[in-house]
Amino acid sequence: EAQVTQNPRYLITVTGKKLTVTCSQNMNHEYMSWYRQDPGLGLRQIYYSMNVEVTDKGDVPEGYKVSRKEKRNFPLILESPSPNQTSLYFCASSYGQGPYNEQFFGPGTRLTVL
Amino acid sequence: QQPVQSPQAVILREGEDAVINCSSSKALYSVHWYRQKHGEAPVFLMILLKGGEQKGHEKISASFNEKKQQSSLYLTASQLSYSGTYFCGTSISSGSARQLTFGSGTQLTVLP
16 A cells, blocks of 8 residues: 555654654655644645755754655654654655655654653 | 635535635745645645646646736535645745745635
8 A cells, every 4th residue: 555654653752852753655756755733834844855865954944854865764853852843743755856746645743842 | 935825714514615725925836735634644635737737636626827826726516525624835936946835724614
């Protein structure tokens, strides 16, 4: 089944404790993104990747890191999480090296930073 | 800069029509439309590309005015299942940036 998977789905952590949220897709997509969703603000793009080893900042990259060492995986790293990073996070992927096709979203990761 | 969606919320009766608008201050290359139900991931509805190409579900209708950097999503003969939050996403037409920027959403409620 074609899908985007994220792990964990729910995470409660404390300020400053490094964490990684994994994202994996099995559709051989080139373009992958991370978004955060907060009430009233919609989906805001954190980082995106056009292909392996090619990443760039989205609208809200501060406090986040990403890497794209394999085509299928695009992990999101919070090296020192803070309470303002409490949010619902979505990973998405699509064909092509830009946002020019249907974005397939993962199920979301709800993160709480205490 | 986020595209601006209007209205922010709309309530309909089953069978009624609705239009959701999305506008940007920048020249656009693509406009995406997604629907999200509470607690779920966004689901693709349609993408409209500069030059006129459209990809999406047959029952969904949308327009893209490239000169005005505006798009509209048309929901006709609404059904209860149309309820949810609708997001437009835009990518710009110039430079090497490949961002996809979403609006803040339009909450649609369809009543029986």
